[in-house]
Amino acid sequence: MSFSKESLRKVADEFKRWEETTLAKTLAKAPEIRKEFTTGSGILVKRIYTPLDIRDLGYVRDLGFPGEYPYIRGVYPTMYRGRLWTMRMYAGYGTAEETNARYKYLLKEGQTGLSVAFDLPTQLGYDPDHPLARGEVGKVGVSMPTLKDMEILFEGIPLDKVTTSMTINAPTAMLLAMYIAVAEKQGVSMDKLGGTVQNDILKEYVARGNYIYPPQPSMKLVVDVIEFCTKNMPRWNPISISGYHMREAGATAVQEVAFTLASAIAYVEACLERGLEVDSFARRLSFFFAAHNDFFEEIAKFRAARRLWARIMRERFGAKHPDSLRLRFHAQTAGSTLTAQQPQNNIVRVTIQALAAILGGAQSLHTNSYDEAYCLPTEEAVRIALRTQQIIAYESGVTNVIDPLGGSYYVEWLTNEIESQAEKYIKKIDAMGGMVKAIEQGYIQREIVESAYRYQKEVEEGKRVVVGVNKFVIEEPIQIRLLKVRPEVEKAQIERVREVRSSRDDQRAKRALKSLREAAESGENVMPTVLQAVKAYCTIGEMCDVLREVYGEYQAPTIY
Numbered sequence: 001m002s003f004s005k006e007s008l009r010k011v012a013d014e015f016k017r018w019e020e021t022t023l024a025k026t027l028a029k030a031p032e033i034r035k036e037f038t039t040g041s042g043i044l045v046k047r048i049y050t051p052l053d054i055r056d057l058g059y060v061r062d063l064g065f066p067g068e069y070p071y072i073r074g075v076y077p078t079m080y081r082g083r084l085w086t087m088r089m090y091a092g093y094g095t096a097e098e099t100n101a102r103y104k105y106l107l108k109e110g111q112t113g114l115s116v117a118f119d120l121p122t123q124l125g126y127d128p129d130h131p132l133a134r135g136e137v138g139k140v141g142v143s144m145p146t147l148k149d150m151e152i153l154f155e156g157i158p159l160d161k162v163t164t165s166m167t168i169n170a171p172t173a174m175l176l177a178m179y180i181a182v183a184e185k186q187g188v189s190m191d192k193l194g195g196t197v198q199n200d201i202l203k204e205y206v207a208r209g210n211y212i213y214p215p216q217p218s219m220k221l222v223v224d225v226i227e228f229c230t231k232n233m234p235r236w237n238p239i240s241i242s243g244y245h246m247r248e249a250g251a252t253a254v255q256e257v258a259f260t261l262a263s264a265i266a267y268v269e270a271c272l273e274r275g276l277e278v279d280s281f282a283r284r285l286s287f288f289f290a291a292h293n294d295f296f297e298e299i300a301k302f303r304a305a306r307r308l309w310a311r312i313m314r315e316r317f318g319a320k321h322p323d324s325l326r327l328r329f330h331a332q333t334a335g336s337t338l339t340a341q342q343p344q345n346n347i348v349r350v351t352i353q354a355l356a357a358i359l360g361g362a363q364s365l366h367t368n369s370y371d372e373a374y375c376l377p378t379e380e381a382v383r384i385a386l387r388t389q390q391i392i393a394y395e396s397g398v399t400n401v402i403d404p405l406g407g408s409y410y411v412e413w414l415t416n417e418i419e420s421q422a423e424k425y426i427k428k429i430d431a432m433g434g435m436v437k438a439i440e441q442g443y444i445q446r447e448i449v450e451s452a453y454r455y456q457k458e459v460e461e462g463k464r465v466v467v468g469v470n471k472f473v474i475e476e477p478i479q480i481r482l483l484k485v486r487p488e489v490e491k492a493q494i495e496r497v498r499e500v501r502s503s504r505d506d507q508r509a510k511r512a513l514k515s516l517r518e519a520a521e522s523g524e525n526v527m528p529t530v531l532q533a534v535k536a537y538c539t540i541g542e543m544c545d546v547l548r549e550v551y552g553e554y555q556a557p558t559i560y
Contacts, residue, residue, distance in 0.1 A: 002058060003051045011051050040294040041252035042454075043417055049409035057412055062307070066402045068322075069314070072307040072415070073403040074361045075326040080399035084112075086364035087389045088165055088330065092117030092142035093376045094489045096152035099142040103157060105379060109386055113364060114157070114195075115165040117141035118175070123210045125171045125544025128493035137490040140376070141167075145493070145539045146500045150178040151185065160188040164195040165240070165330065165364075170212040172199040172225050173527055174543050177534040196237035196286055196330070199225050202263045202435055203242050205556070206444045207249040212544060215436050217551035221526065223270050228527035230281045237286040239267060240330060246444075247290035248336045250452020253301045254418055258425030259435075259444055260287060261309060265426070266435040268317055278317050282324035291353040291360075292334045298353070299405055300414035302329070302360030308419050331357035332366040338373045342468035343480055346370035351388050358392055359405055365389060375482045442557055497539055504537040512536040513546055520550040 003011075037045045046053075057063070064070060067077030076082065089111050092099045103114055118141040121133035127145045128137045137143050144150060159182065168175045176197050180190045201218040204211040211218065222239065229238035243251070243260035251259065264285065271281050289305070291298050309327040313319040333353040338346045347370045354367050367385040369377030377385065393399060405411045432438045439445070458464035465471045512533035519529040526547075533543050 003055055008051060008055055015050060015052065039253070039297040039414070040292060041254045041297060041418070041421075043254075043297070043414070043421075045414075049413050051409065053409055053413040054416070057416070063406060063412075069325060070307040070310040071326055072303050072310075073406050075306065075328055075363070079361065079402045080358070080393075081402070084393050084399065085358065085362050086113040086163065087111050087386060087393075088113035088115045088163075088364045088366055089382060089386055090115040090117050090165075090167065090332065090366045091377075091382070092119075093140075093483070094138040094142065094485050095492060096142060096144070096149040098138075098489075100153055100155055100157070102379075102382075103153075106382070106386065107157075107162070109383055110390060111386060113163045113165065115366060116153075116167065118166070118168055119143050120210070121145075122175075122540060123168060123170065125174075125212050125540055125548075127497050127539045127541035128490060129497060130541055133490075135490075137493050138485050143489070143493045144175065144178070145497045145541065147178050147181055147534050147537055148496065148500050150175075150182050154179075154182050154186075158188075159183045159186055160192050165198075166196070167198045169198055169201050169204050169208075169210060170218065170221075171540055171544055172197050173221060173530045174534065174540050176225060176229075177527070177531040180531060181535050190233050190236075192235070193233060194235040196240050197225065198242060198288070199239040200242045200263065200288075202266060202439060203245050203259075205439045205554075206259070206448060207245040207251075209556070211554050213547065213551040214554045215440065217547075218554075219266070219270050219436065220523075221547075222267060223274050224525045224527050226267070226271055226281055227274060227276060227525055229284065230276065234284075237284050237328075238281075240286045240288045241267065242288040244288045244290045244332055246448060247292065248334070249448050250455060251448045252451050253292065253294070253297050254421045255425065255447060255451060256289065257301055257305045257308065257418060258422040258429075259447075260289070261305065261312065261422065262426050262429045262435045262438070264309070265312065265316070268313075269434070272317075278313075278319050279321040279324050282313060282317070282319050283321055286363075287327055287329040289329050289331050289362075290334050291331045291357040291362075291365075293337055293349060293352060295352055295356050296405075296411060296414060297418070298356035299360045300411055300418050302331075302357070302362070303403075303406075303411075303415045304419040304422065305329070306361070307415075308422060328363045330364040330366070331360075331362040333357070333368045335368050335372060338368060338370070339466065339469055340373040340478070342474065342476065343370050343373060343478070345468050346373070347384060347388070350385060351392075354388055355392055355396070355398065358398060359403075361403065371480050371482070374478075374480065375484065378481050378483045380481070440557070500537050501539065509533070509536045509538050509542075512538055513542060516543060517546050517550060520547055 066074035089106050091102050119138050120136045122144045126133045166175055226238040229236045241264045243256035246259050247256045306327045310325040313325045333350045337349055350367050357365050367388050369381035369385045371381040429438045516529040516533050519526045
């Protein structure tokens with residue numbers, strides 16, 4: 001997109017003329033509604049963009065073509081003309097039976113991939129009968145303490161015909177092992193399985209708090225999973241490096257890119273220290289981003305992240321294989337933007353966000369349901385959320401052209417700006433010793449907290465409009481059907497886990513837990529012993545307790 005000096009001079013002359021005549025006359029009669037316009041990240045936006053704003057952009061160097069470096073225009077040559085994104089609705093609640101029924105419903109309605117939400121006890125490595133699990137069993141996801149539950153969860157769902165994403169972090173090894181064991185019972189070997197485990201522990205320390213062990217042993221467990229999958233599961237993504245949760249906690253779009261890629265750098269470095277070759281594992285790294293309301297900023301964010309990651313992998317880590325340079329990502333619309341007030345408005349918000357994700361080149365997408373400010377989604381609400389994706393895919397026409405906003409003066413300028421600001425963050429994190437050190441010092445946490453505070457202050461002062469909350473407010477009775485997790489779920493899960501413990505081969509379970517302890521203490525990869533423990537029907541609490549005793553538990557630092 002190089003422009004000649006002569007053409008730029010003409011544009012500059014015409015721009016000056018337009019400002020002094022046409023624009024000046026209009027502003028004299030009707031001033032603009034604000035002195036400054038900014039993106040959600042606070043980037044100052046001009047009223048119009050021209051070739052002058054991207055004068056240094058080289059088409060081949062900085063944009064290129066889809067499926068080729070630097071992948072800014074898409075990671076595959078045909079993008080959605082060849083294959084639509086995976087419509088992967090995040091779902092899980094109550095018991096394995098209830099969630100299995102929801103999965104079958106979603107698949108019947110046209111969903112093309114599964115995504116498992118686990119309850120808090122599962123995410124924190126506690127069995128349903130642990131005192132700390134009381135009142136939380138099955139509430140925000142499905143309860144999954146043993147292989148028996150995983151068998152029920154995927155009953156009647158052929159795992160060689162569907163890909164599955166599991167949002168699990170601290171106990172990733174245990175849940176992945178359960179999935180492998182269920183597949184084996186179906187006659188499907190692990191090398192045939194396709195899907196993703198989140199396995200991104202760093203963002204837990206800064207955004208969600210669902211960690212168990214200190215950072216160093218946690219990083220070791222992350223690499224254990226990556227190494228195991230690299231050697232045994234060529235179709236599996238062993239990590240989904242997540243900016244989504246940091247964004248939900250209050251990070252800006254720029255921070256989301258910077259902190260996600262800084263985490264990714266830390267994981268790559270940890271794998272290299274293990275002795276893995278970069279092109280052996282980097283091809284299966286995947287990412288997870290949020291899609292928020294600022295339409296053009298979100299599109300530019302996705303494009304900037306792709307180009308920045310491609311350059312990091314090639315220039316910093318010397319990756320050679322094209323797949324190692326591709327930033328493949330799942331997107332989810334922004335739960336934090338959903339309002340309890342006028343909840344049907346959330347359907348519009350989710351549509352805008354989903355469209356931004358698709359125009360930004362997502363490989364898979366979850367769309368939130370309009371009732372999620374109140375409860376886990378009902379069948380009606382989740383069907384509308386899925387239909388939103390299907391209407392975009394089949395009716396909007398946006399899938400006909402790859403990167404249709406590429407070449408827009410504004411989008412290209414904003415892409416450059418986000419990339420530049422994200423790079424500054426990454427350099428600062430590098431200077432601190434990397435992402436783990438930055439987290440231990442509380443730097444990432446403080447940045448996110450301060451961004452969240454600024455956003456909330458703007459809403460409360462009316463500087464940022466949220467329709468139905470601080471403008472266009474109405475008095476309304478809330479008349480939506482709520483999904484409530486049955487109180488009997490906790491009792492049923494306690495009974496099931498106790499039944500599993502009493503009916504299994506207890507000596508086999510004890511031997512498996514002993515082997516897990518020995519592997520953890522010796523520094524070996526724990527995945528093989530976790531797999532044996534899972535097959536012996538050891539519970540998630542028993543396995544995580546073994547690692548708690550070896551590694552200890554993490555206590556978060558005070559950041560202020």
